[in-house]
Amino acid sequence: MEQKFYDLIEANPVIAAVKDMEGLDACCAREEIKVVFILFGDICNIGSIVRQIKAKKKAAMVHIDLITGLSGREVAVDFIKSNTETDGIISTKPALIKRARELSLHTTLRIFILDSMAFENIERQMAAARPDLIEILPGLMPKVIRRVCKLVKIPVIAGGLISDKEDVMAALSAGAISVTTTNHKVWRM
Structure with a gap:
């Protein structure tokens, strides 16, 4: 992962995740937000959504x-690279992460850790995808975050159900470099 991008993620421990136009407008209005995870859109509007973020x-x-x-x-992934100005992609699919890396996009592999089998699959997914970052959900599991951070050799982001400063601090203390949240109140911390 390019050091500049890593530094940007690490310097911004709360990443705005937007799931609708209202969230997009709100995060674009906040100067302190430097990284945005786009969780909505379609093939007709994703280019303009990304342009709005890049304009800020x-x-x-x-x-x-x-x-x-x-x-x-x-x-x-080829479509997103050719038709948007995105810095990278997020996906649960290792093959898409691998393709994005081939196209020089930054990558975040999103993994839902729901049980011990999901945890055991992390190493296999990491080997197949080789992402720049891994995002684990739900992000309210400091013990699991700590285990994942020891297991993988790349930066970890915690996401899902982050609702207050205590959640943010617990995830960061467990080893995550940042958290993602759609909660506008958390963006203002």
């Missing part, structure tokens, strides 16, 4: 799995 000099990461009209195939 923020890094834009598109959660490609959530863009309506795109398939779960590698060509979807």
